[in-house]
Amino acid sequence: MEGQKVRLLGAWGSPFVHRVELALKLKGIEYEFIEEDLKNKSPLLLESNPVHKKIPVLIHGNNPVSESTVILEYIDETWPEIPILPKDPYERAQARFWAKFIDDKCLPVSWIAFTTQGGQQEKALKEAQECIKTLEAALKAKFFGGETIDYVDVVGNFLGYWMRILGEAAGIQYYDAEKAPVFHSWIEEFTSVDVVKESLPTHDKLLAYFKGHLEALHSTSTSS
């Protein structure tokens, strides 16, 4: 299977797609990126992920794999060189625990914190900041992976890059760098890594995209 063609169905503005891109780039795997128009999904996307009809989908040979964390595990098992998950079962369990914490706990509250208003927004922002506090305590080195990026860092790019810029677009302070120095330093280190910088959209492009997204969202919610 290693030699087969790799295609990634994605969209440049999706942090979930970028998890997959980052893993592929870290491992030096060649792939074709196919930009999807999410308002007019391609037949290839619809048949590759008939259950969710969502990106990212990795197509390896003719085998489609969906769900970003499932794809990351697949990539790590198929191309085991330059592993992104630790080798030891207990450390692997810890990595999966934190990835799940980010996806199940931090991600929904951060999204609500920056895309709603009033009391709901306030409550979610507090919860998002609690998440950061918890991650601060979990981070024991430069990266979650130690001296190099691993699975949790790749999953965490959602918080470390996208949410900070979404917060900026919403005009809300995501976190106070002085109160969350470890998290802040993780973001700085993470976004300084060459392969991360190469794979992420630029700050200005993403800020403009999120501003447009929020404007559309709020105009819909006030006109309904």
Added chain:
Amino acid sequence: MEGQKVRLLGAWGSPFVHRVELALKLKGIEYEFIEEDLKNKSPLLLESNPVHKKIPVLIHGNNPVSESTVILEYIDETWPEIPILPKDPYERAQARFWAKFIDDKCLPVSWIAFTTQGGQQEKALKEAQECIKTLEAALKAKFFGGETIDYVDVVGNFLGYWMRILGEAAGIQYYDAEKAPVFHSWIEEFTSVDVVKESLPTHDKLLAYFKGHLEALHSTSTSS
């Protein structure tokens, strides 16, 4: 690590705990079950899972692992004999995809379908039945694991046992056996397996438990 003591912090009424018990029993791993009082959680639980403070927690030697699907992967990696996940990376990805589908999509709607009333209940029940339809199409053999139980079957015990009895307690038909023959036959086969029968609470005990739970829930919601 294989020889170290295994403890499981759980509660008999939790389907998530039973996923772990089932995996341990399938592999013939000896363990001590520690029943937690969820209204008065033990110091051991609080220090073993400080982030969520939830069961199940598997403690292997002195290493605690939380989150049922993370624990299942840990068990499979630590005791690789009698694997519960398939060996092939693509089949593993498929198994993880369906487990995630059950947890992220089917589980919340099934729970809402049986614990709420009115329009919310009706909408969730429809979604729960859609889930069953999707799983029907995914099930290609006697079990998700083929001729023997695997990871998806273990995760799916939530739908295959607990939700059917919760539906009975709520007086709501979970699914129509004639319209979902494959799902129905999977439940029948799954609950006939010796190790499953041994590890699950009896129908009557669980029905009484759920009835009590629903009564408490509805009396709170109507008195508030």
